[in-house]
Amino acid sequence: MATVRRLVIDVLKPHEPPLIDFTERIAAQHSVAGVTASLVERDKEVQNVKLTLEGDGVDYTSVQEAVEELGASVHSIDEVSCGERVVEERATFQDR
Amino acid sequence: MATVRRLVIDVLKPHEPPLIDFTERIAAQHSVAGVTASLVERDKEVQNVKLTLEGDGVDYTSVQEAVEELGASVHSIDEVSCGERVVEERATFQDR
Amino acid sequence: MATVRRLVIDVLKPHEPPLIDFTERIAAQHSVAGVTASLVERDKEVQNVKLTLEGDGVDYTSVQEAVEELGASVHSIDEVSCGERVVEERATFQDR
Amino acid sequence: MATVRRLVIDVLKPHEPPLIDFTERIAAQHSVAGVTASLVERDKEVQNVKLTLEGDGVDYTSVQEAVEELGASVHSIDEVSCGERVVEERATFQDR
Amino acid sequence: MATVRRLVIDVLKPHEPPLIDFTERIAAQHSVAGVTASLVERDKEVQNVKLTLEGDGVDYTSVQEAVEELGASVHSIDEVSCGERVVEERATFQDR
Amino acid sequence: MATVRRLVIDVLKPHEPPLIDFTERIAAQHSVAGVTASLVERDKEVQNVKLTLEGDGVDYTSVQEAVEELGASVHSIDEVSCGERVVEERATFQDR
Amino acid sequence: MATVRRLVIDVLKPHEPPLIDFTERIAAQHSVAGVTASLVERDKEVQNVKLTLEGDGVDYTSVQEAVEELGASVHSIDEVSCGERVVEERATFQDR
Numbered sequence: 001m002a003t004v005r006r007l008v009i010d011v012l013k014p015h016e017p018p019l020i021d022f023t024e025r026i027a028a029q030h031s032v033a034g035v036t037a038s039l040v041e042r043d044k045e046v047q048n049v050k051l052t053l054e055g056d057g058v059d060y061t062s063v064q065e066a067v068e069e070l071g072a073s074v075h076s077i078d079e080v081s082c083g084e085r086v087v088e089e090r091a092t093f094q095d096r
Numbered sequence: 097m098a099t100v101r102r103l104v105i106d107v108l109k110p111h112e113p114p115l116i117d118f119t120e121r122i123a124a125q126h127s128v129a130g131v132t133a134s135l136v137e138r139d140k141e142v143q144n145v146k147l148t149l150e151g152d153g154v155d156y157t158s159v160q161e162a163v164e165e166l167g168a169s170v171h172s173i174d175e176v177s178c179g180e181r182v183v184e185e186r187a188t189f190q191d192r
Numbered sequence: 193m194a195t196v197r198r199l200v201i202d203v204l205k206p207h208e209p210p211l212i213d214f215t216e217r218i219a220a221q222h223s224v225a226g227v228t229a230s231l232v233e234r235d236k237e238v239q240n241v242k243l244t245l246e247g248d249g250v251d252y253t254s255v256q257e258a259v260e261e262l263g264a265s266v267h268s269i270d271e272v273s274c275g276e277r278v279v280e281e282r283a284t285f286q287d288r
Numbered sequence: 289m290a291t292v293r294r295l296v297i298d299v300l301k302p303h304e305p306p307l308i309d310f311t312e313r314i315a316a317q318h319s320v321a322g323v324t325a326s327l328v329e330r331d332k333e334v335q336n337v338k339l340t341l342e343g344d345g346v347d348y349t350s351v352q353e354a355v356e357e358l359g360a361s362v363h364s365i366d367e368v369s370c371g372e373r374v375v376e377e378r379a380t381f382q383d384r
Numbered sequence: 385m386a387t388v389r390r391l392v393i394d395v396l397k398p399h400e401p402p403l404i405d406f407t408e409r410i411a412a413q414h415s416v417a418g419v420t421a422s423l424v425e426r427d428k429e430v431q432n433v434k435l436t437l438e439g440d441g442v443d444y445t446s447v448q449e450a451v452e453e454l455g456a457s458v459h460s461i462d463e464v465s466c467g468e469r470v471v472e473e474r475a476t477f478q479d480r
Numbered sequence: 481m482a483t484v485r486r487l488v489i490d491v492l493k494p495h496e497p498p499l500i501d502f503t504e505r506i507a508a509q510h511s512v513a514g515v516t517a518s519l520v521e522r523d524k525e526v527q528n529v530k531l532t533l534e535g536d537g538v539d540y541t542s543v544q545e546a547v548e549e550l551g552a553s554v555h556s557i558d559e560v561s562c563g564e565r566v567v568e569e570r571a572t573f574q575d576r
Numbered sequence: 577m578a579t580v581r582r583l584v585i586d587v588l589k590p591h592e593p594p595l596i597d598f599t600e601r602i603a604a605q606h607s608v609a610g611v612t613a614s615l616v617e618r619d620k621e622v623q624n625v626k627l628t629l630e631g632d633g634v635d636y637t638s639v640q641e642a643v644e645e646l647g648a649s650v651h652s653i654d655e656v657s658c659g660e661r662v663v664e665e666r667a668t669f670q671d672r
Contacts (some may be wrong), residue, residue, distance in 0.1 A: 024194045036198075036280065077114065079133065080115050080133045093191075093329075156308050177325075188366045212391070371514030420657040462670040482604045558615050560599040561613075572655050
């Protein structure tokens with residue numbers, strides 16, 4: 001199987017643990033070299049967070065487990081980059 | 097024939113296999129150096145995914161076969177770069 | 193735990209101390225390599241300020257304490273980057 | 289005569305041959321170092337494709353012949369770069 | 385205290401001295417490595433000018449004094465960067 | 481006199497000679513290192529073309545003569561860069 | 577006094593001398609390393625031109641004299657950069 005190098009996932013989490021602790025825990029996964037967590041929206045109950053993860057072989061199963069152990073859930077997988085290198089998506093006329 | 101160096105294709109896939117497994121399988125094709133799969137839209141039945149593939153001689157026939165073996169189909173071919181190097185498309189007055 | 197490398201937080205502060213003194217004090221935290229404070233809005237009572245902080249292991253607890261000692265409060269944590277390196281968030285179709 | 293280094297042309301082609309084969313054939317022209325073919329629009333009969341070609345002395349006559357041998361036609365020539373180097377067009381107040 | 389490396393301030397000045405003389409005088413402050421003065425608006429009485437200042441330890445007190453000696457006043461402090469390096473502010477979902 | 485390093489001119493030309501031949505002829509001028517011709521608009525009679533020319537001492541008189549020998553005319557001179565180096569125009573508040 | 581490194585000025589000029597001659601004459605000033613003249617608007621009588629000038633110590637007085645000797649006038653000074661280096665103005669929330 002090819003190496004997963006970048007993942008963008010959309011997550012719903014409760015307010016606790018706070019975003020910093022939550023992100024530290026995801027980044028602590030062995031297969032993850034770095035994570036950026038971006039707060040998209042929040043209401044009284046939940047925070048909607050976009051996670052961008054990179055690594056040389058990101059293990060999605062363990063990422064998903066870590067998300068769920070923190071009381072959160074993966075709402076959708078929005079972008080996946082696999083292979084020897086990251087290929088950047090770019091705009092085409094068909095997107096416009 | 098000239099070498100295919102980058103391909104952008106629009107794919108319709110069922111929800112299973114999930115996007116990560118799907119992308120890993122496409123990236124595992126011998127002629128593909130890297131793939132990014134971007135979720136464009138989804139409804140109850142299908143996901144509409146934009147695939148950007150690069151390699152030094154991407155074999156579209158085997159890519160298309162891999163897509164179909166995964167229960168998906170290529171809806172359109174949106175951009176193709178061939179030759180000794182990738183030439184970047186850029187905006188002209190006739191696009192505007 | 194993974195290293196916090198960048199934080200973006202939204203802060204409400206009174207007019208005193210002025211933004212320069214306030215920013216110098218936050219930047220004086222041992223774990224902070226640099227801070228940019230951007231004035232977002234102000235009214236008679238308060239200034240709404242966006243803080244972007246970087247460091248090799250930003251200690252949020254001490255940042256938050258410094259903010260509060262200056263009479264201000266953290267309104268929200270908007271972005272957190274953790275791990276061996278900073279991963280840049282980038283636009284996907286799901287943001288658009 | 290000066291060397292043609294980049295050409296942007298607008299082409300109408302039938303659905304057959306598919307865009308990948310079409311692009312490979314254009315890129316196989318001796319004077320062409322690389323081509324990107326971008327699908328602009330399509331209907332039941334034809335595809336409207338923007339071709340960006342580069343080379344150290346692109347021979348337009350042979351490119352046009354190759355396009356026509358594939359059952360397609362050049363609808364317009366949208367940009368031409370000639371000389372010792374490619375000069376990039378840039379926005380001026382008179383475009384705005 | 386941490387080093388101030390960049391300041392963006394909003395200034396109201398009379399028409400005299402002209403913007404060039406005004407900017408030269410601000411830039412002549414010992415703690416200022418460079419200044420850009422951008423005319424934002426002007427009416428019969430005053431010019432509204434955005435000053436972007438950089439230096440390795442900008443002394444705001446002397447900058448403010450220089451502004452006032454020239455008959456102008458600081459209307460607001462819009463951005464402050466402090467620390468070992470300049471951290472660039474970047475867009476988040478919460479700005480949008 | 482200072483050296484002309486970049487020129488942007490707006491040209492009206494008949495359909496013949498075609499844009500490729502036209503651009504090759506302009507680029508063949510001794511003082512011109514490179515030209516990009518961009519089709520802005522066309523109607524039954526004429527093509528409106530934006531020419532961006534660079535060189536170490538572009539001789540406008542000979543460029544204008546070449547344009548006119550090709551049955552075209554210079555409609556306006558939109559940008560001129562002169563001196564030891566090209567200075568890039570950039571946006572200010574007064575443009576907005 | 578600090579060194580003027582970049583100036584953006586707004587000029588009104590008659591149609592004669594043409595923009596190329598005009599720009600060559602401004603660029604011929606000893607203190608000017610390069611100039612870009614951008615045509616903003618024109619009517620029957622005058623051309624409104626934006627001049628971007630750079631140099632290691634631009635002498636505005638001689639630039640203004642050169643402008644006036646050519647029958648033109650400086651309408652406004654829109655941006656001035658002074659000091660040891662050019663500091664780039666950048667967007668803040670207060671501009672938006």
